[in-house]
Amino acid sequence: MSSGTVQRRARSGPASALVRAVEWYFGTIFGVHEGPGVLPYYCDPAKVGAFALSRGELASGNEAAMFRLFVALSMFQGLRDVVIMKRQRALAAGRVASIASVAGLRRAVAENDCPALGSVTAFDEGCDVAKDGESVDCGHRPGARCHVKLATAAFKRMGDMGKLPTSAWLHFWRSGGLRGVLVEVLQQEPLPAKRAVVLVERLARVHRVGRKLATMFVSALSTPALAPELTPWFPAVDGNELVVIDTNVARAVDVLRKPGAPRTYDARERWLREQAARLDLRQFHPEVPSYSPRLVQQALYAFCSKSNRAARGDACAGAESPCTGCALELCPFGVAGR
Template sequence: MPRPAEDSAVREVSGIVRWYLANAYNQIEGPTCRPFFSDPSRVGEFAVRVEDLQARDEAAHFRLLVLLALYQSRRDVDVMTIQRTMAVRSVTALTSPHRLRTLIARSPCSALHEAGTFDERCDVYRDFARDTATCRHRPRTPCHVKAATLAIGRMGDMGKLPTSAFLHLRGAGLVKWFADASAANCLPTERADLLVARLSSIFRIGRKLATMYVSALTVPELAKAPWHPDLDGSRLVVVDANVARVISHLRRDRARPNYEAMVSWLISVAERIDLAHLQTGLPRNSPRFVQQALYVFGSRSNRAAREDTCSITRCAACPSPTCPFQINKPEKPDTKSVLPFRGAAKAE
């Protein structure tokens, strides 16, 4: 039997979902909106056409993986600035399987022979003092991985991610991985979990980013979902700093729970919220949808960037004291370890 604290949490989360439906859903993001990752005004040359994803085009799937994987440890608005300003040639070197195949074939580096060797032996890093990228294996050899690290302008080894993804996928591809998961003899939600586990093997992807990627293509209540219903990502939940802050408040935790505990707690609460009752056309339950509502509600930088009215004047009926614009909240910008899929107008 649910405890009073759990009932209170369900009511507060339901209020945040209602806020999301009234202020964001199918207005700045959602299945009737253009996904942020398809909008050149937001992500520049990284933009991926929805039509290509629906056609299950391999290059489009790979580009989307790299695009989303860059949303680590920085605010979305900052990552989008990097993506918008990156030159076409640099974007192609990061996101085109054909171009990566050519660059790898031309490289004299022995670390590029296969995925496991590359992930283990490639030690490219940023040399901030000299404003360059180098490595210990072949420090003087020009390298597309070093060039990628400089182009991204982030953490020292971020430039490894596209090459690692290509090497892990070589001989198959993302569309084949999706098809393999779709053919598994289990429930569609379990198939989505299988694909997340497989994608997590790629360098710097991990479970959070893999979840973000798979849910982008398998949750029709959030966006056009070319791999649904074969794969159902409605139970794939990503907990970033914004969502974790809301969860910690609702759980009344003195100490922040671990990641798995937060995911399990959010799913259990979301399963008690009847979304179909809140808005016609929604499924009865979708933890991923509820997580998205918490994320959009809790992200100060995204809401401020789109000139949310609450960033100007405090609203009269805030659904939760976790609102980032509450008077008693600090003015610090959002920080997060990974950002979940935003739907359309980039919720962050």
């Protein structure tokens, strides 16, 4: 089947708005704001402050850098990206080090005699750090200085969010980092795409991370179209079939599917994969994989994120009325955004 046939079929089917969003993405965002020739946002100090990784440490898969990236990406939950990045930029380098440094966490845990730090299970289930207004404390050692409390205050989020870095360290980096986990998965699973799924499942066990955030992390290291030459796990691990279902993507999928379709992560992910299989993405850009649910999902995310588009100076953000050549069903400045 030719790419032209695929394109005509997609345009005439129920997912024609999806195709227009993908066209918009490759014509407006890809290669301009992300992808080829663009520094990933998690490597850009102007966007994420002291959390930013250098190209060298990311490309090499440096364990300390992997930990910092894991913490940085895990902060993107429950709030708009522009808000999270603003908070990341506001944190001084020393504060970031106290939150996202492997060596710093090792020292902090060693110096803390709290019983909740005795094991992964004891910590994830037993640490009761909580935030009450501007006050952060716990029931185990009320009033005592603690790196988990400091992390909670730095994140400016709910109490258990401050547990995330320590949970990640206890799960993986205490025993050497992710290299051992990666080697184990490579030995057990022969398919690169399946390896990505297995790694997501393992990383999702970290407290407050879950499937979406773990997918963001694995994808960042294994989807080269989004960060050429900066994906150290590819091609042994292939993230092109991963799908990140955030609020924007979930709403878009629900608009495009038949009424009454299940509103679960699995169902939305499955639908996106089915739609991606109908497209040959090389008709939009010659240097991307022909099949990549991750890129299709990224197109939806970029198209539907009103705050991110406005921050980039998108012309539609200041338009008095929506254009007529776009995917109006999904447009955050048109019908969908009202």
